[in-house]
Amino acid sequence: MLAPMHGITLRLWRNAMAEFFPMPDLAVAPFIPTFAGTKVKQRLLQDVDLSVEQRISVIPQVLGKNPDELRVLLRAFRAMGHRRADLNAGCPWPMVTKKGRGAGLPRTPDVLRRMLEVGCEEMPNGFSVKLRLGYDRPDELLRLLPILNELPLCEVTIHARTAKQMYEGKVLLNEFSEALAGCRHPVVYNGDIFTVEDFIRLRNRFATVTRWMLGRGILCDPFLIGDIRAGCRQPRDPVTLTRFLSAYLERCSQEQCGERPVLGRMKELWTYLRYSVPQGEQLWKSIRLCRTLDEYRRLLGLC
Numbered sequence: 001m002l003a004p005m006h007g008i009t010l011r012l013w014r015n016a017m018a019e020f021f022p023m024p025d026l027a028v029a030p031f032i033p034t035f036a037g038t039k040v041k042q043r044l045l046q047d048v049d050l051s052v053e054q055r056i057s058v059i060p061q062v063l064g065k066n067p068d069e070l071r072v073l074l075r076a077f078r079a080m081g082h083r084r085a086d087l088n089a090g091c092p093w094p095m096v097t098k099k100g101r102g103a104g105l106p107r108t109p110d111v112l113r114r115m116l117e118v119g120c121e122e123m124p125n126g127f128s129v130k131l132r133l134g135y136d137r138p139d140e141l142l143r144l145l146p147i148l149n150e151l152p153l154c155e156v157t158i159h160a161r162t163a164k165q166m167y168e169g170k171v172l173l174n175e176f177s178e179a180l181a182g183c184r185h186p187v188v189y190n191g192d193i194f195t196v197e198d199f200i201r202l203r204n205r206f207a208t209v210t211r212w213m214l215g216r217g218i219l220c221d222p223f224l225i226g227d228i229r230a231g232c233r234q235p236r237d238p239v240t241l242t243r244f245l246s247a248y249l250e251r252c253s254q255e256q257c258g259e260r261p262v263l264g265r266m267k268e269l270w271t272y273l274r275y276s277v278p279q280g281e282q283l284w285k286s287i288r289l290c291r292t293l294d295e296y297r298r299l300l301g302l303c
C-alpha cells in the first residue's frame with residue numbers, strides 16, 4: 001500500500017507525525033503556482049527542499065496553465081534533485097478554476113495536453129496528474145482519457161467527485177469505476193478515506209487501483225495509517241498524541257517567528273483533530289479561545 005498525502009500537509013507537520021506514527025510512503029506537497037519569468041523564488045520551494053529534513057519522500061506539485069512556466073518550475077525541481085512531479089488539475093476553488101487552472105484546466109483539453117506533454121518531457125517517467133471526474137458532470141474525464149492515455153504519465157490520481165461538488169456530497173464510485181477501467185496508467189484513488197473500514201471497502205471494490213491518497217483523514221486521525229497497515233483499528237495511546245502535539249509545536253516554534261503564527265498553525269490542525277480525539281469538540285472550543293502558546297500548552301498538558 002502506498003498512500004501519498006495531499007497538498008495541505010506541510011513539512012513540519014509531516015516530520016512531527018513521522019516521529020510518532022506510521023506514515024504513508026509518499027507525500028504530495030502543497031501546490032506551487034507557476035509564475036511569469038525564469039527566476040524561481042526560493043521561498044516557493046521551501047516545502048520540497050531536499051537539503052532540509054524530509055522524513056518521508058515528497059513529490060512537488062504545480063498549479064498552472066502555461067507550459068513555458070511549467071517548464072521553469074520543473075527544471076528548478078530537477079536542479080533540487082527531484083525526479084517526480086505532479087500537475088494539479090483538480091483544485092476546485094472558483095478563484096483557481098475561473099483562471100483555467102486546477103479543475104479548470106481540463107476544460108481546455110488542448111492546454112491540458114500541452115501541459116502534460118511538457119511535464120513528460122521535463123520529468124521523464126516521473127510526471128503525474130491529479131484530476132476530478134469532471135467539472136460539472138462526472139463523465140467529463142472519460143472524454144479526456146484518450147489524451148492521458150497517449151502520454152507517458154507515471155500515474156493518474158482521481159478524486160472521485162466533480163469540481164462543482166468541492167469536497168461535499170458523496171464520492172461517485174460508479175463513475176470512478178468507469179474512469180479507472182478506461183485509464184491505461186496506474187490509478188491512485190482519492191476521496192473520503194476516513195477510517196480503516198472505508199479503506200478496506202474501497203480496496204475490495206477497486207482491485208486495480210495501485211495507490212491510495214489520503215487527505216483530510218490523516219489530518220483528522222493521526223493513527224489512521226497505522227490502522228490501515230494493520231488492517232483494523234488499533235488502540236489509541238493518548239500519550240503518543242500528546243508527544244506528537246508537543247513535537248509539532250516545538251518544530252513550528254523553532255522555524256516560525258512569532259507566537260501568533262505558531263498558535264494559528266496549532267488551531268488549524270485542531271480544526272481536523274477535533275473529529276477524532278475524545279471530547280474533541282469541547283476541547284476545540286477551548287483551544288479556539290487560547291490567546292497565547294502558554295495557554296495552549298497548559299490546556300493540553302504539553303511540556
Ligand SMILES: Cc1cc2nc3c(=O)[nH]c(=O)nc-3n(C[C@H](O)[C@H](O)[C@H](O)COP(=O)(O)O)c2cc1C
Nearest residue numbers: 006007008030031159190191192193214215216217
Ligand atoms: C485546505 C485544502 C488544501 C488542499 N491543497 C491541495 C493541494 O495543494 N494539492 C492537491 O493536490 N490537493 C489539495 N487538496 C485536496 C486533497 O489533496 C484531497 O484531494 C482532498 O482533501 C480530498 O481527499 P480526502 O477526502 O481524503 O480529504 C486540498 C484540500 C484542502 C481541504
